[in-house]
Amino acid sequence: MQFRDIIGHDDLKRRLRLTVLENRVAHAQLFYGVEGVGKMRLAIAYAQYVCCEHRTPDDSCGTCPNCLQFQRLEHPDLHFVFPIVNKGQSGKSSVCDDFMAEFREAQLQRKYIGLSEWGAMISREQKHLTILSAEAAQINHKMSLKSYQADYKTLIIWAPERMQTEMANKLLKLIEEPPEKTLIILVSDDPKSILGTILSRTQPVHVDTLTEEQVAQCLVQNGVNMTEDELRRVAHLSRGSVLTALRIIEADEQRKQRSIIEQQNMMTDNAKDKQALPPLTDLDYFVQLMRQAWLVGNKKNYDALRQLKTWSEDIAKNMSRDQQINLLTYFENLIRENYVYNVRQPQINYMDKPEEDFAKNFARFIHAGNIEQINNELDLAIRHIAQNVNSSMVLFDLALHFILFLKAKES
Numbered sequence: 001m002q003f004r005d006i007i008g009h010d011d012l013k014r015r016l017r018l019t020v021l022e023n024r025v026a027h028a029q030l031f032y033g034v035e036g037v038g039k040m041r042l043a044i045a046y047a048q049y050v051c052c053e054h055r056t057p058d059d060s061c062g063t064c065p066n067c068l069q070f071q072r073l074e075h076p077d078l079h080f081v082f083p084i085v086n087k088g089q090s091g092k093s094s095v096c097d098d099f100m101a102e103f104r105e106a107q108l109q110r111k112y113i114g115l116s117e118w119g120a121m122i123s124r125e126q127k128h129l130t131i132l133s134a135e136a137a138q139i140n141h142k143m144s145l146k147s148y149q150a151d152y153k154t155l156i157i158w159a160p161e162r163m164q165t166e167m168a169n170k171l172l173k174l175i176e177e178p179p180e181k182t183l184i185i186l187v188s189d190d191p192k193s194i195l196g197t198i199l200s201r202t203q204p205v206h207v208d209t210l211t212e213e214q215v216a217q218c219l220v221q222n223g224v225n226m227t228e229d230e231l232r233r234v235a236h237l238s239r240g241s242v243l244t245a246l247r248i249i250e251a252d253e254q255r256k257q258r259s260i261i262e263q264q265n266m267m268t269d270n271a272k273d274k275q276a277l278p279p280l281t282d283l284d285y286f287v288q289l290m291r292q293a294w295l296v297g298n299k300k301n302y303d304a305l306r307q308l309k310t311w312s313e314d315i316a317k318n319m320s321r322d323q324q325i326n327l328l329t330y331f332e333n334l335i336r337e338n339y340v341y342n343v344r345q346p347q348i349n350y351m352d353k354p355e356e357d358f359a360k361n362f363a364r365f366i367h368a369g370n371i372e373q374i375n376n377e378l379d380l381a382i383r384h385i386a387q388n389v390n391s392s393m394v395l396f397d398l399a400l401h402f403i404l405f406l407k408a409k410e411s
């Protein structure tokens with residue numbers, strides 16, 4: 001990965017190159033910022049620049065043996081640690097090396113990938129991803145070796161907030177007493193959840209969001225084929241994250257597919273010829289929750305109450321915890337957008353067409369009298385899901401709260 005492969009972040013790239021040219025590379029750094037802005041790509045490009053034999057002031061050379069191996073993410077002095085699921089059998093724990101092929105594919109082909117996409121790539125079960133304690137021994141071994149061919153050994157850790165205790169202690173020790181010529185880069189969307197003792201010993205490197213123009217360029221670079229107008233719309237909704245933009249595109253596609261299949265099914269009499277529907281989108285789940293909660297609270301419709309139970313069980317069954325957290329974060333954003341819509345400030349509105357269609361009737365239910373409580377309740381649900389509390393209970397409890405929220409009159 002060379003700096004020139006990465007769109008945007010020009011100022012940051014310049015500052016990173018200067019640390020190498022001026023020989024002041026901090027041994028432990030934290031690249032942080034929102035999901036899907038290219039932090040991992042920057043970390044890899046930076047490490048490659050550090051190891052390149054013929055770097056120029058602008059970039060790594062791209063052709064020396066170190067660069068060539070970096071480009072395939074196969075350099076013997078480049079090590080990755082990332083959250084995984086434990087597939088180990090008979091008491092033997094999985095380690096990151098077991099998932100290296102998938103990880104390379106994710107970084108080289110998909111380029112922008114979040115924990116929920118990564119989870120879906122490596123496991124069909126909806127398990128929570130963690131950096132397992134067993135990784136500590138691996139790291140110990142890898143980092144104690146002399147570097148093979150580059151000056152530096154690099155360890156890149158994705159989502160360090162997911163480390164189990166033993167691994168966290170190992171990392172802390174490495175950061176406190178770093179072997180010579182070692183570069184450790186932590187890459188995180190959620191630095192608040194990293195252990196304070198680790199955080200305080202790393203140099204923070206903030207990776208900013210991209211401009212709408214840059215997001216559009218990244219989408220094109222990623223092979224997205226859309227009209228100028230569509231690109232601009234998605235880039236606008238993305239809030240500077242390529243990953244968010246890709247998720248919007250996927251949800252749009254899912255929604256289109258769903259309505260096509262629904263129509264075909266309607267015209268098919270024979271039940272066995274009906275096709276299975278693609279999964280619901282985040283917006284579908286949002287609409288279901290709000291409709292049913294409103295029906296229970298305002299129309300005393302108890303069938304809707306059963307539907308809410310089904311709603312929470314479906315999500316708990318079909319989504320990983322990371323996906324559930326993404327879903328509730330999406331709810332928070334959409335609630336905020338509806339509030340803004342309700343107080344009529346369309347110029348700062350970030351909804352897409354289907355979201356806005358729903359908001360036309362729904363936005364009036366989100367107002368100064370309930371917005372804060374709603375946000376608190378969503379935050380609480382996110383925290384509980386992250387802490388492994390039973391998801392279907394958390395979600396049903398959330399749904400019951402919404403019955404009351406949607407009854408509350410604006411004060």
Ligand SMILES: [Zn+2]
Nearest residue numbers: 052061064067
């Ligand atoms: Zn090179």
